[in-house]
Amino acid sequence: MAETEPDTAPETAEPPIQAEDLIGLNPSLSRSISQALDDGDDDAVNSLIEPLHYVEIANLLEQMHPESRRMFVEHHSSNFDPEILPELDENVRNEVAEILGINTLSTAVSMLESDDALNLLSTLEDSRRDSVMAAVPAAVRTALAEGLKFAEDSAGRLMQRDFVAVPAFWTVGETIDFLRDSVDLPNDFYDVFIVDPGHRPIGTVTLSRILRSKRPVQMDEIMQPEILSVPVTMDQEEVAYIFSQYHLVSAPVIDDGGRLIGVIMVDDVVEVIHEEAEEDFMRLGGVREDDLYAAVLDTGRSRFSWLFVNLGTALLASIVIGFFQGTIEQIVMLAVLMPIAASMGGNAGTQTLTVVVRAIAMKEITGANAGRVISKEILVGIFNGLMFAVIIGAAAWLWTGELPIGLVMAAAIIVTMFVAGLAGTAIPLGLSRTGVDPAVASGVFLTTITDVVAFCAFLGLASLFLL
């Protein structure tokens, strides 16, 4: 699998150690498992997957041919590890859920941690979700129904409902005894929350601090009093922002009344950061969401709409060129050169746009520095505009043998790249001010503007000065 990991290309003679060298799943094992499945040799399959982590089985399932996947799940539905399900891509997950059937699914949902169970349920098709909900034990159903009331992508969906909270007047000794004797605590936890009589969080104590304190010490003496509580309705993107800004390991989640109702752990936030980064990346590339595992028709249809919007941009550019047909008729070379101005404007604008869209997502642009960012990008546009005006102008002069064409080209490049810098900052800032996600729509507006400006400037100046 060395071919899929260019970033760690060897800089010395020794090959770099890659994640694949440490983990259980490798291409040759994948092939052996496929072979055993094709042969119908269940024992061989079982012994091959036995040492694998559930994450690795999920990866294996994703990469399998749909037919092998069906066979695999059918033959192993009785001992199917529920932890595999939340790891699967949504498309693959629904496929697997269909094969597993309602009974196995409802057992899985009952066994998973609350955030994973909710995540799984929320991605199932509606009718399947209802059947699963009807099949789980009543206590689980109540908890899940409560969880499903929180908006998707909210802190409520992300949090664990199991946590440890003790009153401020307890001693370290009392707390340790409580921890030892309670049976329904989470498997692993890292902090103990301190709550007031209204069950509102007022501080945290890390387990290492409890372990290192004497038994008679009171909890509020060793607690970290400043804590950031996350409202249960907060969007997961905001939660991730807070965790990464403040290097949090866990954070309490509170309801409207400020009462502690759950805890979010940093490892759940890691997934959110991945998702949100992926979302921005995909949107910049004109894809609604990662569709690697989606069917051809679904993928084609979902990408169609973006291409259709872009077609509008392209048509607009064509209409602009259409105004100058007479000019092109007289100097055909203009048609040859005009895409250069449009391409430079589009690329320069995209550079600016990329930096600004990312800065908006990271909350790095505020009222205090927006003006400075815009002026800087305009200056960068003028700087590179001048550089490329010289280079491209000279190239056009040499190619056509006509100095005036070179001069018109140079002027068009300066105008276009100035506008690219301005539009690359103003469009995303303007969109985000009106509540539109700048990552989605900025690109279309930008290339529309840079194309129109480039063609207008180049062909317009040519009409004025060359005819």
Add this chain to the structure above:
Amino acid sequence: MAETEPDTAPETAEPPIQAEDLIGLNPSLSRSISQALDDGDDDAVNSLIEPLHYVEIANLLEQMHPESRRMFVEHHSSNFDPEILPELDENVRNEVAEILGINTLSTAVSMLESDDALNLLSTLEDSRRDSVMAAVPAAVRTALAEGLKFAEDSAGRLMQRDFVAVPAFWTVGETIDFLRDSVDLPNDFYDVFIVDPGHRPIGTVTLSRILRSKRPVQMDEIMQPEILSVPVTMDQEEVAYIFSQYHLVSAPVIDDGGRLIGVIMVDDVVEVIHEEAEEDFMRLGGVREDDLYAAVLDTGRSRFSWLFVNLGTALLASIVIGFFQGTIEQIVMLAVLMPIAASMGGNAGTQTLTVVVRAIAMKEITGANAGRVISKEILVGIFNGLMFAVIIGAAAWLWTGELPIGLVMAAAIIVTMFVAGLAGTAIPLGLSRTGVDPAVASGVFLTTITDVVAFCAFLGLASLFLL
């Protein structure tokens, strides 16, 4: 600051809770601090920043005008919180480091945790780093020099050198007594590592498990034996991959001999995930790195090289168009329509490229499914190629009144979008096989190919059938 947060636009009447509502820094406070700085009122500045977290002071510094920043740092260098430094953008950090001077810097380096200190040192200018190293206490210097030997972006730079490791035969009681009595333990830790006599990690025990076990229980009875040890030379991107795939909270770091030498915590990995996601995002947009806080000239120069490479692409497209000057001379409308084919090809190819580049980075494409991904993207290309051939062909026919032009356009769109699907998968897969980062170079190759194919197909077919 509502304008910078489009993703959480209100869906109900109630405004969504944003990170800004919870944290200490807000635009009006920023303005008050700037005002107090301008007035030279140090007491006011001090009382305004007193409640702020170091992360917030770092954000404040980044957003300040360079002049205010200088004033702020100069007036507060004596009580400058060292934790602020690692939080700063590299450009701002070097500016602040210059103002602080070697003495304050070396004190800061000695006080920071080992990974933060290394990170800070490695971004300082060479001469300043040497001076700081000369000024820190000898013990700190030795540890730092050792750390600097590890490659940048390796696990060795990411790890903490402080961790807790005990032998397998110790009891819970002995471990707890050891934790209570040791003075040089890390402030907060979440796991205790179990090591064999050769100091190789053989398991972990979470603190919650230690707390909930009886004192006479032996550590190896409660340890989690399967642990993934990270080699100290591993690239941070691989480390982040392992953490997020396996939902790790911490992982031991081992040297060549397999001995435990450090620990990486998930909160350090969160930063790496941010960095790596940002890197891919920036590269897709043609920017080497986030340059929001860089000077105009530096930004202009660093973006120039990417634009220059793209100029080559644009010139190649122009040369292709140049071959068909005779054809354009006879039917000028071709020059008006030709950018549409190129634009559709470029956009469709970029969609495919985005999904494939991301999948390569996430190690989701292996030998087992590469063929399937390529065939799927080609089918998607043909699907949308057929749809848009009908739409754009009809539009071209209506616009020009010439059915043959519509047919040539339709054929060119099908060819271009088929090639876009093929090139959008084949280019990144091929690049990564040769060890080049597909996020950096794929875009140029792709648009070169889609432009050349689009112009060749449209103008070539026009030459054959319309003249």
